[in-house]
Amino acid sequence: SPRALFYRISYGLLDAEIPMAVLVLPMIDAVASGVVTTVDLENDDDSVLVIHSLWGLGVLLVGGESAADAISCSKDEPPAVIRRRVATKSVRMVAGPPGRGQLAEVAAADRHRISxxxxxxxxxxxxxxxxxxxWGRPLDIEWCLDRQGRMLLLQARxxxxAADRRDRGEGRAEEPEVSGPVLLAGGERAAPGIGSGRxxxxxxxxxxxxxxxGAVLVCRDTPPALVMIMDRLEAVVADRGSVAGHFASVAREFGVPVLVNTGEATSRLAHGQLVTVDVDxxxxxxxASVPRPAGTKGKPARFADSPYLRKLKYIIDFISPLALVDPQSPSFVPESCRSLHDLIRFTHEKAMSEMFSIGDRRSTGRGSRRLVSDLPLTVHILDVGGGLLESAGPGPEISVDDIRSRPFRALWQGLAHPDIDWAGHGHFDWKTFDTVAIAGGVAPRESAALATYAVVSEDYFNLNMRFGYHFAVVDALCGPRNAVNYIALRFAGGGGDFSGRSARITFLAEVLGRLGFAVQVRGDLLDARVSGLDVPExxxxxxxxxxxxxxxxLLDMVLRDSDPVxxxxxxxxxxxxxxxxxxSRSAGEPGDGSDNGGL
Structure with missing residues (x-):
């Protein structure tokens, strides 16, 4: 059920850790049923146990749909009844068709009689x-009395x-009473604590x-289905409900304050009203302001330090960290992998290297080809079917004229536009930027580690392009079916400082937005996508x-946040x-970059 899944996930339990048993149990036609808590929860007294009881099956009690009689007994030997509280019991659940129960009215003489x-x-x-x-610890026990007068324990957990949570540092110490106008008083303490919200x-x-x-939920009953939203709740106030119900039990585990059997919460408290619930x-x-004794953690610890998050924090160290960064480092070997991220990085790098080096092994007609062009780019092309013309031949080098791939040729046409200056540079201390500037802002031709790779077919290409210190990935499908056509771009990094990289990302986002792309920016990382266009578009x-x-x-090396994008x-x-x-811009224009060599 959804609530069982929520409970399991909240406790960080894996599927393999909870083998499921199939239980075959008889349906007992009970005269009375209920729940026993072997501690008096309302008075925080472990010398007293409390029996919650009603007529018929215990479903209405566990489901928080009905109040129940409460009988407090001492744990002395022999035990003694200390006090009784009789609830009004107008309906009961009785055994019906196999596997189901059905509601029935309680006889008038029994409605106010203890069960x-x-x-x-x-x-x-x-x-x-x-x-x-x-078991050596306090228990929550479901029980029933059958028609033969036998007392049966059905299950225990x-x-x-609250003391357990305080011992773990998750709960609160005894808190002073909240001050302020009282909107509602009375009820039963199902789960202790104080919570504020609307x-x-x-x-x-x-x-x-x-x-x-962050809501304070006000409701008639407390059904188990509310467990699924436990992490959203500051507190719960119910007209009815039970201290011994399933929801109350889980609320105590998670430290969510719950007040039940108020009788009139839904009529006295207005939707959207800001309130503080003092269950204690x-x-x-x-x-009202919530008093917090010094040194207590309060509500954030309920879920911030849950077993689920503790397990995630443990396993993330084996997933997320990346140690294998430089493919040219002697430590870039399988033995250096320390996380799943390292494994993916290593296998991806080696797969790309292997895939594009096949052509260097003189395997005629197979593997990648080097693209020869006037641009200062080292580009390896891998044809996966129809991306090259038959006239390209088997040699290790090809020209742009040998490429059939429609989307790749369109992108290359833009890269090779005659008004783009691949040789000119601003007035920088180029030694600061290594050999990147010498190659026109891209990796030098002799650097295999920083080469550009493209996988092409007739209507598809994927380009991994390294422009010096930044990286761009373009993935595109351009065919006769407009609905599946798309262009996706990822752009990250740069050689400038963060201010310059951020300004360039802002510029890219503005231009891409005007070109019809949906753009998402996180720091100096940009993702953009456009889809559904016809071939000419x-x-x-x-x-x-x-x-x-x-x-x-190279725009990040000359652009600053203060420049008008x-x-x-x-x-x-x-x-x-x-x-x-x-x-490139006339002197005196806004953002002319005069202190950056003139843009």
Whole structure:
């Protein structure tokens, strides 16, 4: 069930850790049923156990749909009944068709009569005390009394206590009473604590998913389905419900305050009203500050330090860290892999290297070919079917004229636009930027580690392009079916400082947005995508994308946050592409870059 999955995930339990048993159990036609807590939760007294009891099957009690009689018994030998509280019980669940129960009215004479007499209560108390002694800790025990007068224990589970949470540093110390106007008083303490937030009443026809994070949920009942939204709740106030219900039990484990059996919460508290729920003192206050003793963690620890997150923090060290960064390093070997990220990085790098080096082994007609062009780029082309013309022949080198791939040719046309200056540079101390500037802002030809790789077919290409210190990946499908055509771009890194890289990303995002791309930016990482275009529009967009990549290869080294990006965007769409060389903008214009060698 969804609530079982939430519970399992919240505790960080893997599928392999919870082998499922198939239990075959008889349906007992019970006279009375309920739950025993071997600690008095309302009074935090471990010398007393409390029997919660109602007529018929215990489904209504566990589901938080009905109040129940409460019989408190001492754990002395022999046990004794200390006090009784009789609830009004107008309906009961009885055994119906196989596997199901059905509602029935409680006889008028029984509605205000206690559902267990003292003799039955003391017999049950003795059984539950023995169970607690056997397990060595407080328990939450479901029980029933059958029509033969036998008292049966159905199931037991550890009982979550506020003291347990305090011992783990997750809960709160004893908190002072909240001050402020009282909107509601009374009820029963199902799960202790204090919570503040805005009242949320689930609208008719809606379910728990409608409840927002940080809400104080006000409801008629506390069904188990509410467990699924436990992490969103600051507190819960219910007209009815049970201290011994399933929801209350889980709420105690997660430290969410729950006040039940108030009788009138849904009519007294208004939707959207800011309130503070003080379950310890059975009160709901109008907007009030929550007193917190010094040194207590309060609510954030409920889920921030949950078993689920603790397990994630443990396993993330074996997944996320990246140690294998430089493919040319002697330590770039399988033995250096320390995480899943390292394994993926290593296998990807070696696969790419292997795939594109096949052609260097004189395997005629197979593997990658080197693209010979006037651009200062070392490009290896791998044809996966129809990407090259038959006239390309078997040699190790090809020219642009040998390429059939429609989308690749369109992008290359933009990169090779005559107004893009691949040789000019601004007035920089180029030694600072190594040999990158010598190669026009891209990796030098002799650097195999920084080469550009392309996988091509007739209507598809994937290009991994390294422009010096930054990296661009272009992936495109350009065929007759407009619905599946797309262009995807990822752009990251740079040789300039963060200010320059951020400014260039802003420029790229502006231009790509005007070209029809959906753009997402995170720091100096940009992802962009456009889809659904016909072939002519795809080719036109790829041409413009090629111009953009060529024009901005060194822009991060000269651009700053203070430079008006709008002027560069206007230049680009006016056909002025040489941003990385001097003289591309007239002196005195806004953002003319006069202290950067003139843009």
């Amino acid at each position: 267990l007499d003292d003799h039955q209560a003391l017999a049950l108390a003795g059984l539950c005390r023995r169970a607690e002694d056997f 550890p009982l979550a206590l 009242v949320f009443l689930i609208p008719p026809g809606s379910g728990p998913d409608a409840v927002p994070a 003192h059975l009160k709901v206050h109008e907007e 795809m080719e036109k967009t790829l041409d413009m994308l090629g111009r953009l990549l060529g024009a901005t290869r 709008a002027g560069f965007v206007a230049d680009f769409f006016a056909g002025r592409y040489s941003f990385s060389s001097s003289g």
